[in-house]
Amino acid sequence: MELFTNQILAGIATGAIYACMALAVVMIYQAIDHLNFAQGEMAMFATFVSWQLMQWGVPYWAAFVITLAFAFVGGVAIERILFKPLAKAPVLTNVAGFIALFAIINSSAGLIWDFTIKQYPTPFGSSPFLGSQLISTHQAGMIGVTVLLLIGLYFFFQYTRIGLAMRAAASVPESARLVGINTSWMIALGWGMASAIGAIAGMLIAPVVFLEPNMMGGVLIYGFAAAVLGGLTSPFGAVVGGFLMGIFENLAGTYIPGVGNELKLPIALALIISVLVVKPAGLFGRHIVKRV
């Protein structure tokens, strides 16, 4: 029983990482209706920028804020320069664009900062949290930040004019334009916010997985899976999906014999697919009705 609770705690700790990433995935999905495969790389690049700032002697929180601003501006710029011209192109062409962006960012980061693994500081310290060996203060802090982020986003979308405008632009673009919402900039704003959330995720994850250009590969896959599990239309679902994902993964690794690190991911994914077969829109997603 103690093993079980410990594994669940550990699962929640890793789940926080996935939840962060899933939140960023859902944000951009809300804004542009696509899954951004380059999201992880954007987050990785932002994390490297913050690392570079700290190398130059900028204190953590200052670097944190500058990086957020950088990520926001970067996200908006990527949308304006690279993806706005593709707005009318077929969906699959857009996906190819994301893959191209992935390759560009990954390879540039590798060239600028090389592929050696780097230590990344944490603002929360890494002593055991409340006497538990499995969950450190950093991981607890990570969970806290994710929850705060979620609450902040909820208020932003529910109670601010601009949040309402973004929701309108995403769900019914034509009508939103008619009431005077600049839908094109709402998309750019969505990219900026998703990029900034991704940057937060990156900076929280980096102390755990260490900083290197490929650090986001695995995390992003889990993030996507978590977002799909929770339902791509629901930020709350994404966070829940992230935690479930972490718990699934840990329990599968512990209790199913013969499952090493290698088979954890396929098993977690298989579980998710079984969930999707029963609930095709994810756990908390809205069911979309199609008109013939």
Add this chain to the structure above:
Amino acid sequence: MSAAEEVVAEGHQAVEAVPKRAMTLGTGTSLVVLAALLIVPLLVKNFIIFQMTMLLIYGLAVLALNILTGGSGQFSLGQSAFYAVGAYTSAVLMEHANINYALTIPISAVVCFGFGYLFGKPALRLSGVYLALATFALATAMPQLLKLNFLEHWTGGVQGLVVTKPDAPFGLPMSQDMWLYYFTLVVTIAIYIFAVNLLRSRSGRAFMAIRDNEIAASAMGVDVARYKTLAFGVSAAVTGIAGSLGAIAVQFVAPDSYTITLAISLFLGMVVGGVGWLPGSFVGAAFIIFVPNMAESISKGLSGAVFGVLLFLVIYLVPHGARQVAILGQQLVNKLKKN
């Protein structure tokens, strides 16, 4: 975010409609391409012949994805898994059962058809990103499954299997590479003709009806579940054949050759070639084989970035892939004819 149900208006579909006549090349063009494919290998070095063989093989794999996505509107990131099953079926049969390489190909087609058909069953309820995730899971699981201990006797585990390259039969004065090229070419042409006819048949029309509007298709009496799984099965079978040919051409199978990267490459090939345009599959295959090498030769350290930039250039200039180029070319020819 309200709980109201969202209604997606018509015209909002993942894969655009391609009329079936626009899916193939004209007779004249086909004959020119065929002649080129027959003659060029006689004039070039073995290494280039090998690359042309790989081009046909990847072309087949992209074609298979095109049948699935361009034909029936289902998206797959799991093609590398079917490719791996095909490759391993051939390799195991050749090395452990001493079966002739040519005979292993229909066997792996059957095995892969079954595998794809069975996978298509649970995937029926999923579409769009959800289907992408399910197929993605298959692609990530496949290399791990091939490494499993109790299969190691047959699959060779992490080490993989070495496959012997066949000699030209009947004492034909050909190098192994050239023989394999012509062998692959014959298989490719047969499958291409099969694919064209499939999409023109009753089943093909059913695929396209499902792609364009699933609800309308089922209202008109199309058995959606049957045709969707059939599309998965056919696509897997063709990918499996490509995998078999690939294993014979490369002379080696190992789990790590069939990762998600392969599936992503095949997907890019389809987009660059033009979704739903069958001849474009081979253009797309050329892109995924040659452009990464080109990028590497431009800059070693930044090869990924160069590849990304080139990919962006292609999708900016021709968002509908090679199909768009072909259509433009045809319009130009028609204009010239009129003058």
